[in-house]
Amino acid sequence: xxxxxxxxxxxxLPKKNKKSLGRRVIRFVDNLIDKAVxxxxxxLFILGTYGLYDSYMVYQQATDDSILKYKPGYKxxxxxxxxxxxxxVAWITVDNTSIDYPVMQGKDNNEYLNKDPFGDYSLSGxxxxxxxxxPDFKDYYSLVxxxxxxxxxxxxxxxxxxxxxxxxxxxxxxxxxxxxxxxxRFFAVLECDATExxxxxxxxxxxxxxxxxxxxxxxxxxxxxxxxxxxxxGLSTCKYPDTVERTLIFAAMLPES
Numbered sequence: 001x002x003x004x005x006x007x008x009x010x011x012x013l014p015k016k017n018k019k020s021l022g023r024r025v026i027r028f029v030d031n032l033i034d035k036a037v038x039x040x041x042x043x044l045f046i047l048g049t050y051g052l053y054d055s056y057m058v059y060q061q062a063t064d065d066s067i068l069k070y071k072p073g074y075k076x077x078x079x080x081x082x083x084x085x086x087x088x089v090a091w092i093t094v095d096n097t098s099i100d101y102p103v104m105q106g107k108d109n110n111e112y113l114n115k116d117p118f119g120d121y122s123l124s125g126x127x128x129x130x131x132x133x134x135p136d137f138k139d140y141y142s143l144v145x146x147x148x149x150x151x152x153x154x155x156x157x158x159x160x161x162x163x164x165x166x167x168x169x170x171x172x173x174x175x176x177x178x179x180x181x182x183x184x185r186f187f188a189v190l191e192c193d194a195t196e197x198x199x200x201x202x203x204x205x206x207x208x209x210x211x212x213x214x215x216x217x218x219x220x221x222x223x224x225x226x227x228x229x230x231x232x233x234g235l236s237t238c239k240y241p242d243t244v245e246r247t248l249i250f251a252a253m254l255p256e257s
Contacts (some may be wrong), residue, residue: 019227067117070102072176088117089135092127092144094173094184094236097157099235101142103175105129113147113205124149130155132203137253141206141232143199148237148247155237158247161189165247167219175233175253184233184251187224194244205233213250226252 043088058171072091090103104112116122116215129135130143146155160166173184190199190213198205198212209232214220232252239245 067102068100070117071100087112089129089177090137091176092156092173093175094186094232094235096170096171097160098152099146099157099173100156101127101146101154103127103129105133105135106131109145125146126156127154130202132201137175137231137233139203139206140237141202141209141229141234142235143202143236145236148239148241155235158235158237158249162191162218162247164219171221171224173251181256182233182253183256185224185254186249187226187253188213188250189219189223190217190248190250191239192216192248194246199248200236200246202234224252230254 007071033214035250057096065077070088071093087106088102091101092103093100102117104117105128106112106115108131109128112126113126114121114125116124117126125147126144127139127144133139133142146192148154148159149156161170167186167189168176171186175182175184176224192199194200195213198208202209210226233251233253234248235250236248239247
C-alpha cells in the first residue's frame with residue numbers, strides 16, 4: 001500500500017506543476033494586458049491634452065488683438081512697430097465685425113495658410129491676398145482669403161453674412177493700401193466651389209466675375225453693384241473643413257478723396 005501511495009504522489013506532482021505553470025502564465029498575460037491598457041489610456045490622455053492645448057493656442061493666436069498696433073494710423077511711440085513685415089500689402093476692416101487684420105501676400109497661396117504676419121508658424125494663418133493679384137490692388141477684381149475660425153475670428157465672421165438681416169446691417173468697411181484708403185461697400189453674398197474660375201482665378205476671368213456674382217448670389221443689392229469705374233474686392237473662407245465649398249462676400253472699392 002505504501003508503494004501504491006508513493007506512485008500516486010509521483011503522478012500527482014506533474015499535474016500540480018502544470019496547474020501552477022498555467023496560473024503563472026495567466027497572471028503574466030493579465031499583467032501584460034493591464035500594462036497595455038494603461039499605456040493606451042496614457043497615450044489617449046496625452047493626445048487629448050495636446051489637442052486641448054493646441055485648440056487653445058490656435059484660439060489665442062486668432063484672438064490676439066495686439067496686432068492692431070500695426071494698423072495704419074494707430075498711435076504708438078515706437079516707430080519700429082509701424083511695419084509688420086515686407087509682405088504686408090494692406091489692412092482690412094469690416095465695420096462692426098471682428099474683421100480687422102493686416103493683409104499679407106505670399107509667393108503662392110499656400111505661404112500664409114499656416115504662417116502669421118511675422119512669418120512664424122501659426123495654425124490660424126493670416127489674412128492674405130491671392131498671389132496672382134497686384135499687391136497695390138490695381139486689378140479690377142482682387143480676392144482675399146482667411147481661415148474659417150470659431151467665435152467669428154479671422155474670416156469665420158463671414159458665416160453671419162449668410163443671414164439676410166446681418167448682411168443688410170453690415171455693409172461697410174475700409175481697405176488701406178499704403179497711403180491710399182478705400183471705402184468698401186458690400187453688395188453681395190455668395191456660396192460656390194473653389195473650382196469656379198470666374199471667382200477663384202481673379203486675374204484671368206475678371207470679365208466674368210460680376211456676371212457670375214449677379215446670377216448666383218444668395219443676397220444681392222442691385223443699388224450697390226459696382227459701377228464701371230469701381231473695382232471689386234472679394235473675401236473668401238471655407239464653408240466646411242476639407243471641402244471645396246466657399247463662402248464669400250463682395251464689395252465695391254471707392255477711393256477716399
